[in-house]
Each structure stands twice: as C-alpha cells, then as structure tokens.
Amino acid sequence: MDWWPLGNFWAHFAVFALAIIVFVLLMVMVFIWFERRAFGPFQMRWGPNRASPWGALQPVADAIKVLLKEDIVPAVADKWVHFIAPVVGFLPVLLIFAVVPFHDGHGLIPDMSIGILYVVAISALSVVGVFMAGWSSGNKYSLLGGMRVIAQMVSYEVPLVLSIISVVLVAGSLSMNEIVAAQEIPFFVLMPLGFLIFLIAAMAEINRGPFDLLEADSEIVAGFHIEYSGMKFAMFYLAEYGHALAMSAVAATLFFGGWRGPGDEYIGFLWFLLKVFFIFFLLIWARVTFPRLRVDHLMGFGWKFLFPLALMNVFVVAAEMIVWGEIDGGMPWWIVFINLPAALVLIYLWSRLFRFGGGRVGVNA
Amino acid sequence: MASMLEGSGLGLLKGMAMTFRHLFRRRITTQYPEQKLTLSKRFRGYTLVWDKERCTGCATCAKSCPQGNIEIVTSKGTENDYVVEKFQLDSGRCIFCGLCVESCPYDALFLGMEYERSSYRRGDLVLSRDKLLFTPDKQRSAYARPKLEPGLPRQTLLIEGDTGSKKR
Secondary structure: OOOOOOOOHHHHHHHHHHHHHHHHHHHHHHHHHHHHHHHHHHOOOOOOOOOOHHHOOHHHHHHHHHHOOOOOOOOOOOHHHHHHHHHHHHHHHHHHHHHOOOEOOEOOOOOOOOHHHHHHHHHOOHHHHHHHHHHHOOOHHHHHHHHHHHHHHHHHHHHHHHHHHHHHHHHOOOOHHHHHHOOOOOHHHHOHHHHHHHHHHHHHHOOOHHHOOOOOHHHHOOHHHOOOOHHHHHHHHHHHHHHHHHHHHHHHHHHOOOOOOOOOHHHHHHHHHHHHHHHHHHHHHHHHHOOOOOHHHHHHHHHHHHHHHHHHHHHHHHHHHHHHOEOOOEOOHHHHHHHHHHHHHHHHHHHHHOOOOOOOOOOOO | OHHHHOOOOHHHHHHHHHHHHHOOOOOOOOOOOOOOOOOOOOOOEEEEEEOOOOOOOOOHHHHHOOOOOEEEEEEEOOOOOEEEEEEEEEOOOOOOOOHHHHHOOOOOEEEEOEOOOOOOOHHHHEEOHHHHEOOOOOOEOOOOOHHHHHHOOOOOOOOOOOOOOOOO
16 A cells, blocks of 8 residues: 555554544534434424524534533532543543544554454443443432443443354454455345344444433433533533444444445445444434333343343354354355344244243232 | 234334334424414414404493403594594403403404514504504404304315325
C-alpha cells in the first residue's frame, strides 16, 4: 500500500482518531434521525418532518436545545462521580471503533491481532459509567436502573461472547479484518443461530428495544439518567446511540462481511455503511415490535434460553469444523443446509424445555 | 400443528410481520398548519356571530351569560324599536357555553367555527360590534341553530378517509 500517505504511525493515528470521532458524532445524529423517521411509518405517523426537508436537521435542533439547558446536580449527589459518569459511559463506545475495519485494512488499528476480544472487553466497560450515574445520583430509581443494567450486562455478555466464539472458530482469527477476509459467504448464512443469538444479546448489551430495563420509563421513570440534564444527559444519549452504532458495526463485520460486497473495491466503505444501517433497522424493528421484558423474565431468558443455545451453537460449529473444516479455507458452503435446520430444531426443542419461574412456591394453601 | 408450535417463538415472528405491514399503511397524522380537519357542524367556536338585522336589543343574551361577559347598550329608535349602540364581549373570558345563542329569542346570535384565537395582547380579545357582525363570508356553527345544519360540510376525523386497515 505505497500510495497510502499515512505510513507514519502518528500521522495515521491522528487522522483516524479524528475521523472516527467525527464519524461517530455524525452517525449518531443520522441514527437518531433514522430511528425516529423509521418509527413513524411503523406507528402510522410521519416522525420529525419540520426542521428542514424530511426533518433531517431535527437531531441538530435537539442537540442545540439540550446543550443550552441548565445543568442540574442534585444536592445529595456524589458530585465527582456524577460529573465523571457520562464520560466513563461514552469513552468505551468511542474506543470500540478503534478496531473496526471500515475498508480493507483501513481503520485505526483494523489488523489488531486480538481485535474482537478487545471489542468484547471494551464494550462491557460502558456499564461502569451507567452504574456510576445510577449510584451517584442519590435517587432510588436511578440506583435501581444501575443495578438492573449490571445484572443484564453480566447475563447477556455470556451468550454474546459464545456466539462470537463460533465466528472466530470458522474464521480462524481474532482480528476483525481477517474475519471479514474469511467471509467468502457471509457468516449469517453459515451460522444463522449464531447471528440470532448475537443480535439478541447485542440488543440487551446496548440496552435497547425490549431490553431497555435500565430506563423503563413506565417503571423507574428514566432509570440511571433521571437526575441528569443538559450536556451530561446529551452525553448519555450519545453513548446510547454510539453503542448501537458500534454494535451494528461489529455485527456487520462479524456476520455480514463488513466491507466485502460486489462492485469496485473502493466502495467497500459504502457496503459497510449499508450493512450497518440494515442491522440498525433490525434493531429498530425489534424495538418497535416487542414490549419490554420483566426483570425476572429477562434473567430467565438470558440464562435458561440464550446461554444453553449459544453453548450448543458453539458445539455444533466446532464439531463441523473438526469434520469438514479447513484451517485456512473455513467451512464448505453446503454447511448452510445443516446449520439452518439445526438452528430451527434447536430453537424449537429448547423452547419446549424452557420454563419461566422455576422454584416458585404456590400460595393456595 | 398450531398447538405444537405454540410457545416456540412464532408469536415473535408474527408480531414482527404485523409491524412490518404497518410500514406500508397510510399515515394518519394530520399535518396541522397545512392540513385541517373539518369540524363538527355543531362546533362551539370562536367569535360569536351577531346578526344586526335580527337583533332587537332585548339583552336576553347578556342576562343569560354566566360570565356577565356581554355588554349591550341600546337607545330608543324612531320606529318603536331599540337601536343597538354597543355590543361587545371579552372573548378571553368567554367559556363558549353557548347559553347566549340558546337564549336568543330571535335567532340573532350564532357561534363561530374558528379555533385559532391566540393573540399577543389581551386587548385584542375584546371584540366589538364590528368584529362580531355577520357577513356572508363568516361561517356560522349550527349549534342550537338546526336550520343551518344542511348547509355545512360533514365532519372529518381523519385527513384522508380511513386508515386503510379494512376494505369496506
């Protein structure tokens, strides 16, 4: 890659760090707009359409509004923790993008040898910021929201990682760029069950859709950010959508073949963006369809349904790799015809065995 | 078959299919300043409409007003009648109960069909005789005036017909 002018490490670092920050901030705005515009037709309405054509400047107007608002800190709050929590919540989200390959080998460090492990490690950190916010606000509801997010994160991290393991088994590498390079056939075709588990666990991980228990407007008002206003609140909002963007990007990389796609090799970035939007649309679709889960159902679903299914998925993929796989070539394409029925059968069988509320004591004496 | 598959996640897929179909349904929102719905024929709305020709100046409306809001001053006319010199109300205090319209023995008062009555000054809400005066371009509500009802358009609840959910 001699034509690439950023051979110098520090120049490369500076340019891509700036590019990633701009990319995240811009895409968060686009995502907020996209989500609200997509929610409209789902609910037979229009969504924002006043600020400029198609309401495209609505997130800008919202951002200006929220930045100009008064910053209120509760009297009983732990001031420093309250102040630092939004930053702790947002920073890991930004750090995830360091290893995301936006184009063939282009990114901050897309060839990091432990890329996906780094993503898993970093993305779980943002929960610390959320819990700090919940604890430092000095509010019962926010503390409840903080406790919930910890429980949720711990439960859903396990199936998330297990579904990633199946990808790593087939790709034979932890590096994000090499995982993309290994996807002659996108992995969501090869491993439909793995993709489904990843998507559900990612939804829980980024606290969206039916898993937004930490906010739960109808139960604990706004959860962890109940005592936040102005710029700090905007920071949490940014972190929330940034995390959704990060998870969409990771899912696009792991299961949809990232920058790979038909056409000229220089439009790889556009393919990546398209796939990110597609996955985000799936998240919106799930969010608009399903009602919020109850707390015990959330834990039950995570540990009794997703976790065993993820284990079985890893087992199936590992067995297939031993029998038919090649270390460099990955799996043959006809594995699809085994994996898709296997996924359906496993989901069906496990839904027979899976029960909520085990160990509940009856009260009808 | 259906009972065998019950509880295996098919309901989730059904729900997602249902919301996906909603994507292509007609949007029912009224885009207010550009689009407006037709009001009920008996809408009790802004600006009382006062018919100068029919009014005898009996001041029954002023007596029936629970707010004591209608101010009416008459003087003796030449042909054994009253001339209404002042007919004024503060629409900021009006509660649109319609008692004045109901009580008018000569059908000289009507309620209006407008609802956009915000103003920058309270003084603008005090309506004098000229602003209340009936002119053919003013739309009168059929409230307590059933004879007006055939001439008014039907009320609409949605901006363009039904929501497209069922074929009728």
